[in-house]
Amino acid sequence: MADEHVLSQAAYDRLVAELEDLRTRGRIELADRIEAAREHGDLKENAEYHAAKDDKAKMETRIAVIADKIDKAVIVDSEGSPHVMVGSVVTIRFEGDPPEETEKYLVGSIEERHDDLHVVSPTSPMGEALMGAEPGASVDYEAPTGAMLTVEVVAVE
Numbered sequence: 001m002a003d004e005h006v007l008s009q010a011a012y013d014r015l016v017a018e019l020e021d022l023r024t025r026g027r028i029e030l031a032d033r034i035e036a037a038r039e040h041g042d043l044k045e046n047a048e049y050h051a052a053k054d055d056k057a058k059m060e061t062r063i064a065v066i067a068d069k070i071d072k073a074v075i076v077d078s079e080g081s082p083h084v085m086v087g088s089v090v091t092i093r094f095e096g097d098p099p100e101e102t103e104k105y106l107v108g109s110i111e112e113r114h115d116d117l118h119v120v121s122p123t124s125p126m127g128e129a130l131m132g133a134e135p136g137a138s139v140d141y142e143a144p145t146g147a148m149l150t151v152e153v154v155a156v157e
Helices: 009-038 047-071 125-130
Strands: 005-008 073-076 089-094 103-107 118-120 138-142 148-156
Touching (some): 005 009, 005 047, 009 047, 118 125, 125 138, 125 148
Parallel strands (some): 103 118
Antiparallel strands (some): 089 103, 089 148, 138 148
16 A cells, blocks of 8 residues: 555554644643633734644644554564564665765654664665665665665664
8 A cells, every 4th residue: 555654663652642642732732822822912913822823733734644644554563674674773884985884774754763863764765775685785776866876784673
């Protein structure tokens, strides 16, 4: 299914908790802010009121995005797999770089991010090339600039 959102169990749990928090505490706090701002008088020139309404619209958009991701979630377990898959942390070395010069990426969506890792989408050129690779494998992909790049998979966590 093209609309599915592949997530780890941890990312799914974080999204469910965030959604619950926004639907309860978040909505209550914004309703209180809007009510307090209304008490300041004329709504046409009330910056506090307009800011609270803007924040409410942003929060409702975030609620809709999270709810969609949860509804279309496919949970994968990458733990212990020697292959790169969604949720894996992959250490790579670009061709021509010294052996000690490696980079770590989390393969998945930004919702998966943890430990300040850079995130690479599994649908990006590099992400697609890495999917299914094992440590020691070299994969080629075309960068957005059109250059062909080769990376070696050093480790998969």
